Structure formats: C-alpha cells, structure tokens
Amino acid sequence: xxxxxxxxxxxxxxxxxxxxxxxxxxxxxxxxxxxxxxxxxxxxxxxxxxxxxxxxxxxxxxxxxxxxxxxxxxxxxxxxxxxxxxxxxxxxxxxxxxxxxxxxxxxxxxxxxxxxxxxxxxxxxxxxxxxxxxxxxxxxxxxxxxxxxxxxxxxxxxxxxxxxxxxxxxxxxxxxxxxxxxxxxxxxxxxxxxxxxxxxx
Amino acid sequence: xxxxxxxxxxxxxxxxxxxxxxxxxxxxxxxxxxxxxxxxxxxxxxxxxxxxxxxxxxxxxxxxxxxxxxxxxxxxxxxxxxxxxxxxxxxxxxxxxxxxxxxxxxxxxxxxxxxxxxxxxxxxxxxxxxxxxxxxxxxxxxxxxxxxxxxxxxxxxxxxxxxxxxxxxxxxxxxxxxxxxxxxxxxxxxxxxxxxxxxxx
DNA sequence: ACCGGCAAGTGACAGACGTCACCTGACGGC
DNA sequence: GCCGTCAGGTGACGTCTGTCACTTGCCGGT
Numbered sequence: 001x002x003x004x005x006x007x008x009x010x011x012x013x014x015x016x017x018x019x020x021x022x023x024x025x026x027x028x029x030x031x032x033x034x035x036x037x038x039x040x041x042x043x044x045x046x047x048x049x050x051x052x053x054x055x056x057x058x059x060x061x062x063x064x065x066x067x068x069x070x071x072x073x074x075x076x077x078x079x080x081x082x083x084x085x086x087x088x089x090x091x092x093x094x095x096x097x098x099x100x101x102x103x104x105x106x107x108x109x110x111x112x113x114x115x116x117x118x119x120x121x122x123x124x125x126x127x128x129x130x131x132x133x134x135x136x137x138x139x140x141x142x143x144x145x146x147x148x149x150x151x152x153x154x155x156x157x158x159x160x161x162x163x164x165x166x167x168x169x170x171x172x173x174x175x176x177x178x179x180x181x182x183x184x185x186x187x188x189x190x191x192x193x194x195x196x197x198x199x200x201x
Numbered sequence: 202x203x204x205x206x207x208x209x210x211x212x213x214x215x216x217x218x219x220x221x222x223x224x225x226x227x228x229x230x231x232x233x234x235x236x237x238x239x240x241x242x243x244x245x246x247x248x249x250x251x252x253x254x255x256x257x258x259x260x261x262x263x264x265x266x267x268x269x270x271x272x273x274x275x276x277x278x279x280x281x282x283x284x285x286x287x288x289x290x291x292x293x294x295x296x297x298x299x300x301x302x303x304x305x306x307x308x309x310x311x312x313x314x315x316x317x318x319x320x321x322x323x324x325x326x327x328x329x330x331x332x333x334x335x336x337x338x339x340x341x342x343x344x345x346x347x348x349x350x351x352x353x354x355x356x357x358x359x360x361x362x363x364x365x366x367x368x369x370x371x372x373x374x375x376x377x378x379x380x381x382x383x384x385x386x387x388x389x390x391x392x393x394x395x396x397x398x399x400x401x402x
Numbered sequence: 403a404c405c406g407g408c409a410a411g412t413g414a415c416a417g418a419c420g421t422c423a424c425c426t427g428a429c430g431g432c
Numbered sequence: 433g434c435c436g437t438c439a440g441g442t443g444a445c446g447t448c449t450g451t452c453a454c455t456t457g458c459c460g461g462t
Contacts, residue, residue: 015309108216155391190356
C-alpha cells in the first residue's frame with residue numbers, strides 16, 4: 001500500500017485528486033495540505049512514500065518543499081503536478097531532487113501510474129515537457145536582472161525600482177536594457193513576458 | 202439521478218473532478234469534454250441536467266458555451282468552476298444565464314451540493330466572489346481601449362499598435378492615456394495588470 | 403436644424419525609457 | 433603586487449510615452 005500526501009492550494013482540485021487516487025486499491029491518501037509549509041509539516045509528521053504537489057502554492061512552492069526535503073535527506077519521493085510547461089520550472093525541480101513532473105493536461109489515468117513509478121524509485125516526466133527542456137535555452141538572467149525585471153513587470157518606473165532596491169536609476173536602466181537584449185525583447189514589458197513564459201521569473 | 206457533462210481542458214483535473222462527482226450516488230457523469238466546442242456538442246447530444254464547466258478553455262470559453270446554450274433555449278443548467286475570482290467574469294457569466302459559479306478553492310465537498318442546487322433550479326455562487334462583485338466597479342473601458350490595452354500588455358510599441366489597428370500613433374497614445382486614467386494606473390503596464398485582474402481584458 | 407456625445411486625429415511638450423561608452427571599487431587568482 | 437572580472441554607477445543621446453488642449457466628422461435625439 002503506497003501512502004501519499006497531496007499538496008494543492010485549490011481545495012476543489014485537492015479533493016478531486018484525492019478522490020481519484022483513492023479509487024486505486026494500492027494507493028492511500030493519508031494527508032492533504034493546502035500550502036507549501038503545511039505540506040512540509042505533514043510529510044515530516046506522516047512520512048508518506050510519495051508527496052504529490054502542485055508548484056504554485058502560498059508560502060513555499062512545491063519546488064521549494066522538494067528542495068527542503070532533499071536538504072534534510074528525507075526518503076520521501078516528490079511528484080510535481082502543475083499547469084505550467086515552463087522549462088525553467090522543470091530544471092529547478094530536477095535540481096531539487098524531484099522524481100516526477102506531470103502536467104495537468106496528462107490523462108488522469110496516468111497519475112496513479114506515475115505515483116507507482118515514483119514510489120518504486122523510478123522517474124516520471126511528461127514526455128512533452130522533457131522535449132521542451134531540450135530546446136529551451138538556459139536562463140540567461142542574473143539574480144539582479146530577475147529582481148529588477150519582476151518589478152518592471154508590475155508597472156513600476158525605473159525610479160521606483162531603483163529606490164526599492166537601493167540602486168541608482170541609471171543602473172536599473174542598464175540592467176533592464178541588458179536583460180531585454182539577452183531575451184531578444186525590445187522593451188521591459190516584452191522582456192517580462194518572455195522571461196515569465198520560460199519560467200525564469 | 203442527475204446527469205452531468207464536465208468540460209475542463211486539463212485532462213488530469215477533468216478526470217479528478219469526474220471521480221469526485223461519481224462518488225455521489227445521485228450524480229452521474231455521462232460526458233467529458235476538453236474544449237468549449239466539444240462541450241457544446243456533447244450537451245446537445247446528451248441533454249444532461251447540468252454542465253459543469255471551466256472558464257478557460259480552447260476554442261470557446263465556458264461563458265461563451267453558456268451564452269450559446271442560452272441563445273438556443275437549452276434547458277441545461279450551467280455551473281462554472283474556475284480559478285479566477287475576477288468580478289468581470291462573473292458578471293459576464295450571469296449575463297450568459299449561468300446558474301452557478303464556484304471558485305476552485307471551494308472545499309470539494311461543496312461541489313456536489315452546488316450541482317444539486319443548480320439541477321433543482323437554484324443558484325450557487327461562491328459567497329466570497331459575490332461580495333467581490335459588489336465592490337468592484339463596472340468595466341470602465343471601451344472596446345477600443347480594451348483592444349489597445351491588450352496589445353500594449355504584450356509589449357508592443359505605440360507604433361506597432363497603431364499599425365495593427367490602422368490608427369494613428371497619437372490616437373493610440375490618447376486611448377492608452379485615457380485607459381490609464383480610468384484605471385488609476387500610471388503607465389500601460391500597470392493599466393494592463395489592473396484591467397486583467399478585474400477580468401476586463 | 404441643432405446639439406451633445408463619441409471616435410479619431412493633430413501638435414506640442416515634459417518626462418521616462420533604452421542604449422552606449424566609459425568609470426570605480428571590490429575581490430579572487432596567480 | 434597585478435590582472436581580470438564583476439557589480440554598480442555616470443553622463444549623454446535619441447526615441448518612446450504620457451498628457452493636454454483642440455479639431456474634425458459622424459450619429460442619435462429632440
């Protein structure tokens with residue numbers, strides 16, 4: 001019997017996924033979390049075989065939860081389930097020791113199979129996504145550029161960004177200009193879109 | 202026995218929701234659609250009591266499906282289930298004759314209850330959301346402003362927007378300026394964010 | 403026939419943005 | 433000690449944006 005904790009911030013989807021997994025005779029959902037922190041606590045307390053987690057969650061993202069579990073040498077296997085086929089996310093997830101990564105448009109029958117594979121020590125990556133990682137270049141942005149781009153994306157002016165990060169306005173301009181060049185964008189807005197769609201923000 | 206068709210473009214969520222509803226003795230999922238068009242065809246063919254539909258779907262949105270059903274005087278009741286608590290969406294949904302509108306962070310136990318309520322001719326709106334509509338002002342944008350804002354949001358320059366819509370650059374500037382004023386934004390990027398977060402784009 | 407409202411345009415101006423060349427200081431190799 | 437590198441800054445320049453006042457043409461109401 002494979003014991004599972006599910007983490008997902010949308011309660012309806014959480015309940016539905018649990019119902020789906022509970023239909024299987026050899027799977028048992030022993031815990032449900034609606035935030036990253038809660039997921040981490042539950043995993044530590046219940047020691048399930050597998051944690052099935054969304055990426056986008058309040059407090060801690062699914063990837064961060066995986067990273068923490070890896071850091072504390074937890075034997076729990078993590079299977080990420082997400083909407084976003086962003087290559088950057090998958091890269092980070094793999095770095096965090098994640099064993100499975102499924103897109104939410106995978107047929108539902110495959111979820112249980114993926115859970116079993118992961119529980120048995122194998123890996124389960126949506127094939128569609130594995131490809132995407134191949135032909136998506138690595139994140140070209142530096143930490144500074146990312147931070148500035150995130151603020152620019154929200155519509156803040158150079159001046160506002162500068163004072164938020166204690167930089168000079170000129171420096172902010174330079175970083176944004178450089179980021180736009182790297183991304184092949186012709187302005188901050190486009191740069192933001194490109195970076196976000198690749199999972200680099 | 203209440204007969205249901207489910208429409209949701211994420212296969213995994215579709216399967217999970219179906220599993221959840223099938224657990225109930227008095228509910229029966231008789232059809233599954235992964236696009237708006239498919240949902241419409243299925244509803245016409247199967248004549249379920251209730252259509253449970255996502256908003257964001259390829260081809261036709263859940264709201265558009267509801268509008269078409271209303272136009273052809275279909276007796277099928279529509280229950281929308283969505284991630285986004287955008288007041289604008291709910292308004293449009295109600296105009297399209299939708300009988301229920303649940304957020305995906307509603308506890309999963311309430312989904313079946315909402316289906317029953319809607320099937321019986323009642324209404325089921327997430328209370329949280331009903332409030333939001335109250336204190337969200339109506340969409341202040343004109344069709345032109347919306348179109349221009351959508352393009353600006355993608356990072357296009359005034360010149361690009363002007364030629365895409367066969368307008369003069371000055372006019373585009375004026376529309377954007379006006380839209381920003383209406384929305385209380387200080388630039389196009391912020392205006393785009395505000396409009397989108399209210400479901401006005 | 404007239405008025406008001408609305409879509410679209412024009413011209414002008416200030417300020418914000420994007421680009422580039424160049425400067426400074428810290429810091430890790432060798 | 434010197435050199436390369438990297439984060440950050442400066443100044444200058446041209447272009448793009450945002451704002452405003454004003455104009456034109458169209459359309460519906462009265």
